[in-house]
Amino acid sequence: MLCEKCQKKDANVSVQTIINGITESHHLCSECAQQEGLFHSGFGLENLSMANNIGKTLFNFPYSKLGHAQSNSDALTGTRMTCPHCNQSLSDFKQTGLFGCPQCYESFRGMIREMLDQVQGDHLHRDSRRITQDKSDSSDSPIVIIEDKQEKSEQTAQEKLKAELQEMIKQENYEQAAIIRDRIKELEKEDQVDESE
Amino acid sequence: MSWYEKHGPDQDVVISTRVRLARNIKGHLCPHLLDKTKTNQVIQEIVDGVEKIDPKSFRLVELESLNLTDKQTLAERHLISPQIINAKNNKALLINEEEDLSVLILDEDHLRIQAISAGFEPLETFDRANKLAVALESVLDIAYDPEFGYLTACPTNVGTGLRVSALLHVPGLEHSRQLKYIIESLRRSGFTVRGYYGEGSAEQGQMIQVSNQITLGETDQDLVNKFIRMLSVFIKQERQAREKWYSEDPIRLKDRIFRAKAILSEACLIGSEEAFNCLSYLRLGRALGFDDFPDYPEILTLIYLIGRGSIQKRSGKTLAGEKRDEARANLIKKHFVEINNSRRNHYDD
Numbered sequence: 415m416l417c418e419k420c421q422k423k424d425a426n427v428s429v430q431t432i433i434n435g436i437t438e439s440h441h442l443c444s445e446c447a448q449q450e451g452l453f454h455s456g457f458g459l460e461n462l463s464m465a466n467n468i469g470k471t472l473f474n475f476p477y478s479k480l481g482h483a484q485s486n487s488d489a490l491t492g493t494r495m496t497c498p499h500c501n502q503s504l505s506d507f508k509q510t511g512l513f514g515c516p517q518c519y520e521s522f523r524g525m526i527r528e529m530l531d532q533v534q535g536d537h538l539h540r541d542s543r544r545i546t547q548d549k550s551d552s553s554d555s556p557i558v559i560i561e562d563k564q565e566k567s568e569q570t571a572q573e574k575l576k577a578e579l580q581e582m583i584k585q586e587n588y589e590q591a592a593i594i595r596d597r598i599k600e601l602e603k604e605d606q607v608d609e610s611e
Numbered sequence: 612m613s614w615y616e617k618h619g620p621d622q623d624v625v626i627s628t629r630v631r632l633a634r635n636i637k638g639h640l641c642p643h644l645l646d647k648t649k650t651n652q653v654i655q656e657i658v659d660g661v662e663k664i665d666p667k668s669f670r671l672v673e674l675e676s677l678n679l680t681d682k683q684t685l686a687e688r689h690l691i692s693p694q695i696i697n698a699k700n701n702k703a704l705l706i707n708e709e710e711d712l713s714v715l716i717l718d719e720d721h722l723r724i725q726a727i728s729a730g731f732e733p734l735e736t737f738d739r740a741n742k743l744a745v746a747l748e749s750v751l752d753i754a755y756d757p758e759f760g761y762l763t764a765c766p767t768n769v770g771t772g773l774r775v776s777a778l779l780h781v782p783g784l785e786h787s788r789q790l791k792y793i794i795e796s797l798r799r800s801g802f803t804v805r806g807y808y809g810e811g812s813a814e815q816g817q818m819i820q821v822s823n824q825i826t827l828g829e830t831d832q833d834l835v836n837k838f839i840r841m842l843s844v845f846i847k848q849e850r851q852a853r854e855k856w857y858s859e860d861p862i863r864l865k866d867r868i869f870r871a872k873a874i875l876s877e878a879c880l881i882g883s884e885e886a887f888n889c890l891s892y893l894r895l896g897r898a899l900g901f902d903d904f905p906d907y908p909e910i911l912t913l914i915y916l917i918g919r920g921s922i923q924k925r926s927g928k929t930l931a932g933e934k935r936d937e938a939r940a941n942l943i944k945k946h947f948v949e950i951n952n953s954r955r956n957h958y959d960d
Contacts, residue, residue, distance in 0.1 A: 516754030516762035536828025539760025
């Protein structure tokens with residue numbers, strides 16, 4: 415089924431709204447769902463970010479916060495998002511700490527990205543097999559071009575890389591994004607070494 | 612020969628190294644949602660997959676067909692987690708003869724590929740688990756996402772699905788009271804520290820388990836290398852603490868060690884906690900090079916034999932409190948006699 419908003423991508427988020435007792439079902443792709451603010455209004459991620467600032471005890475925290483925020487918003491909007499493959503909601507996830515199926519990661523992609531940043535400090539997987547492959551045949555990768563044009567300060571290069579990282583994530587080019595992310599980390603590390611010297 | 616009967620590097624401090632890789636199959640619900648029919652279907656699918664790539668090495672153990680004692684024995688050997696002993700849905704274990712490579716089916720994830728080695732062997736252990744995981748990808752439709760990596764039921768395992776852990780013997784650091792600070796620093800550096808039986812268990816016999824907490828954002832190889840770097844420092848610190856203890860207070864330390872040895876070889880009743888603590892001192896005596904002390908593999912074999920499940924499995928019946936303590940004492944005594952009779956040349960690393 416196509417996303418009813420963009421009519422391009424597959425719908426992988428089912429939304430059921432109950433307004434004044436009238437139930438309606440909508441089917442969106444995860445990007446459009448996010449644009450519609452469904453993740454934010456529905457799952458209280460703004461609270462999550464705040465939670466991260468309060469403490470680093472993340473292992474249990476996001477789950478409880480998530481559940482709390484969701485139950486509040488459920489009551490307010492009547493919105494309940496479920497994974498179309500396993501029919502599990504984030505409220506179910508809150509109770510068990512477990513996703514219902516591997517496809518949940520696709521269904522709740524936007525929310526999971528933010529949650530992984532909290533729980534794991536990152537959301538981009540680095541695959542050792544794929545990275546080795548990339549290194550051997552990536553002589554014309556965009557990172558090299560940026561390095562060649564490195565006329566201004568290191569800070570500018572980092573900013574450019576960060577912008578490019580966002581672009582790659584937008585384009586869902588995660589392998590390239592992971593490489594850029596690593597380069598940013600390297601530059602940050604070099605900066606720290608320079609400062610300490 | 613089982614893996615725990617072998618010697619390994621840095622075995623004076625590291626008892627064993629384990630690696631597990633969590634994987635799931637596309638199109639199936641996660642284990643906690645599977646009904647009985649689907650449970651058996653997924654088990655069969657995985658068993659068939661393993662058979663395709665390696666038809667001879669593994670035997671299948673279905674947990675449903677085991678009694679409580681058998682399941683406890685598997686948990687005591689770290690082949691299943693203690694939490695799944697009372698699980699209502701069927702689970703299965705494919706295990707090789709040496710018991711150093713296994714696939715736990717339908718724990719929290721569809722598959723958990725597990726490898727274990729004596730001593731400190733993270734690279735070799737990872738390599739063995741990873742080879743099986745890679746091979747399984749050719750026969751099973753493993754759930755993988757280019758952004759998130761290997762998809763797991765719990766988001767704390769997603770990405771590499773890798774957990775590398777070491778079981779460490781740390782009497783020196785405990786005695787010097789440095790242990791809690793080192794545990795704190797390990798935790799701050801992104802490592803998890805747990806008791807002997809893993810999640811939620813208490814530290815027992817001066818043994819702790821250390822593992823990586825983060826599973827995503829770094830490659831599996833980087834995670835293993837980071838673990839090696841961190842643990843190598845820890846191992847050195849434990850050795851230094853032992854040396855300091857022995858040089859500052861040799862008589863009292865020797866007294867504790869030889870008392871422990873005497874209890875193990877002479878006691879008529881011994882509980883698992885006391886036995887564990889005595890074996891810990893026995894191990895320390897071996898590390899300090901005392902004559903006529905059992906070797907590391909012999910001590911590890913004893914650790915595995917004295918667990919509640921193993922004792923009862925061996926006697927073939929359920930034993931209550933004191934009867935179990937008596938069986939445990941007799942078993943240890945018997946082993947001491949056997950060890951003395953077949954004393955081999957000591958292995959020095």
